[in-house]
Amino acid sequence: MMGNSLLLGSLVCSFAVAVAGLCRAGEIDEAFFELLGDMRSFGCIPDVVTYNTLLHGLYRIDEVDRARNLLKESCLKGEFAPIVVSYTMVISGDMASALGMHKKMLLHGYLPNVVTLTSLVDGYC
Template sequence: MELFKQMVVVGCRPNEITCSTLIGGLCKTGKLIVAIKFLEEMVNGNKEFGVICRPNIELNKEVSEALSLYREMISEGIRPDVITYSTLLIGFFLIANVKDAQNLVGEMQLNDAFPNSWTYSIVIDELCKNECVLEALEMFNALVNNTIAVSIEGLSSLIDGLCKTVKFETA
């Protein structure tokens, strides 16, 4: 975040790729709240990236706020990318809202933001963490049948989830 701030100070205007990379890194390192705040800054600024930041709120409200921002993006014609969706997915899973997370994956495809290997890894990992190992296995099998690559992290999460639910032969 410091480098991003320095870019703005010296007049180097970050583009969508810079912002998406930063959000992706924040999500991968588990800094969901910071990623959501940064996404808010992007949306509330000049529709590319802005400088407005909202105050801290508890996690359920934060995820609700992020979902509201997402809906606002859609209504204003801003097409969320896979990183935006992945951030929302992480939020839904953090508050154990598995159903909405699964619906969001379908919504991604309807909005032409197709999940990538990282997104599927998030979903498989979080389904396992939320005791939905069979759903994670179904997703994995569907991905393999459609020749979609699954990352080693997603596969490791699935194997871990299967082992924890004593499904050793399947693992």
């Protein structure tokens, strides 16, 4: 039993590294459609690191709306529990959406950190 969970943990980590590589190369769609599908076919569930890597990849190519949608959809499906970093990456751009995400973050019990608050101030400026 311990061996199976160790193997799955290693697979999740390996997939997360591959997702990060594709995101750094700007190959976001491949990370989404190919690797996430492959993860699931191996019985792996993407974790918070994998999702945050995807969110960051979308943020880097200025696809904040797509990142917000990913965060919303994955939370609704119960696929992962976002953390402060997850919310902070999608708090930028359109301030109405950013404030909505900030409220959701607070409702889920997460307090904003310095980066989160700086993102909000930057949006207002």
